[in-house]
Amino acid sequence: MKDALMKLPCPSSISYMWNFGSLLGIFLGVQIISGLMLSMHYSSSIDLAFDSVTRANDDVYWGWTLRYIHANGATFFFLFIYMHIARGLYYMSFSYTMVWLVGIVMFLVFMGVAFMGYVLPWGQMSYWGATVITNLISAVPIFGGMIVEWVWGGFSVSEPTLTRFFSFHFLLPFVGLMLVGIHLMFLHETGSKNPLGLMMNSDKIFFHPFFTVKDILGVLVAGFFFLFVCTTCPFAFMDPDNFIEANPLVTPVHIQPEWYFLFAYAILRSIPSKLGGVTAMVLSIVIMLLFPLMKKSKNMMSSKLYEILCINYFMIFLLLTWVGSLPVETPFFEIGQLISLTYFVNIFLMMLT
Numbered sequence: 643m644k645d646a647l648m649k650l651p652c653p654s655s656i657s658y659m660w661n662f663g664s665l666l667g668i669f670l671g672v673q674i675i676s677g678l679m680l681s682m683h684y685s686s687s688i689d690l691a692f693d694s695v696t697r698a699n700d701d702v703y704w705g706w707t708l709r710y711i712h713a714n715g716a717t718f719f720f721l722f723i724y725m726h727i728a729r730g731l732y733y734m735s736f737s738y739t740m741v742w743l744v745g746i747v748m749f750l751v752f753m754g755v756a757f758m759g760y761v762l763p764w765g766q767m768s769y770w771g772a773t774v775i776t777n778l779i780s781a782v783p784i785f786g787g788m789i790v791e792w793v794w795g796g797f798s799v800s801e802p803t804l805t806r807f808f809s810f811h812f813l814l815p816f817v818g819l820m821l822v823g824i825h826l827m828f829l830h831e832t833g834s835k836n837p838l839g840l841m842m843n844s845d846k847i848f849f850h851p852f853f854t855v856k857d858i859l860g861v862l863v864a865g866f867f868f869l870f871v872c873t874t875c876p877f878a879f880m881d882p883d884n885f886i887e888a889n890p891l892v893t894p895v896h897i898q899p900e901w902y903f904l905f906a907y908a909i910l911r912s913i914p915s916k917l918g919g920v921t922a923m924v925l926s927i928v929i930m931l932l933f934p935l936m937k938k939s940k941n942m943m944s945s946k947l948y949e950i951l952c953i954n955y956f957m958i959f960l961l962l963t964w965v966g967s968l969p970v971e972t973p974f975f976e977i978g979q980l981i982s983l984t985y986f987v988n989i990f991l992m993m994l995t
Contacts, residue, residue, distance in 0.1 A: 652852075653834060657837055660729070662860075664857040664860065665722045668861055673716065676715065684808070686762075692763065695709070710876040717900075726745075728956060734948075741832060743934065746927075748821045753927075758810055762811060765887065766884060766887070767898075768884055771897060772799045775899070781919075781921075833846075881900075901967070904964075904967055905926070907923075907966040908978050912979040926986075936995075947995050958981060965981060
């Protein structure tokens, strides 16, 4: 297995943009190990959850390190996921259908893992975020209300909800790990795409030592910034309201998810209809599964247009993330509606180009 990886033929033109796959593997390992350590000190009781997190942070030997690594590791993990997907879109890696489809399914699984993990500290934003997001299931016709109560384990977000989320947050990363193996299996069957877009079998070199050096450099650079955040500004990506214990009687002024969900949240709230908003939010991610069906144009003008649309898509994503962090009021609501519409129009144009 090791020898097969070292002698894996790879296009010689692969750049540092291909480092994000290995970085995701490293950070997934970091998240699983740090999460396993933290689970030994966590209690899924609504009376003890907040205090158990505080105790792990203050009283457990090196507990603060584990918590900051795990919390900020999620931020870096999703940053690398978005960079990995962006590279795949820009260089049309979705032409490797199975690799792309398994990757998007992995993305959906890890989104679920991250959401449930955000609920576990049982702070104000954890509680109200869980309440708002799980309530969206009620938009499902006929059975929506019943499904919500089943997810909650009662008539509101409470102890059964927290226990279930803890169980799934612990188990789903291993499902994700299995999907990573499948993703790599399909990748090794097809080989990696390259920046030149050429399907040349002659211009290939061994993975080691040429790309192991690149991967090691990528890990060192990413590790430096990660440790810098964990040691100097560990709360930079955390919501201040989540340092207050959950209180069902006090609603935060502005309920919002973590930054890596803001683009979908902006699309959700841009549509007044609950069912319409949920449908648009789910479609904003699931639509990525359709990219392998798009026309593979050989026309130079079409390729240039696709490149422009792809860069435009990245800008729209950033704008949606910005709008999602702002209050639902004029003019931000109207701006969100316009950008959400542009998001879907841009994707359809990318598929037709």
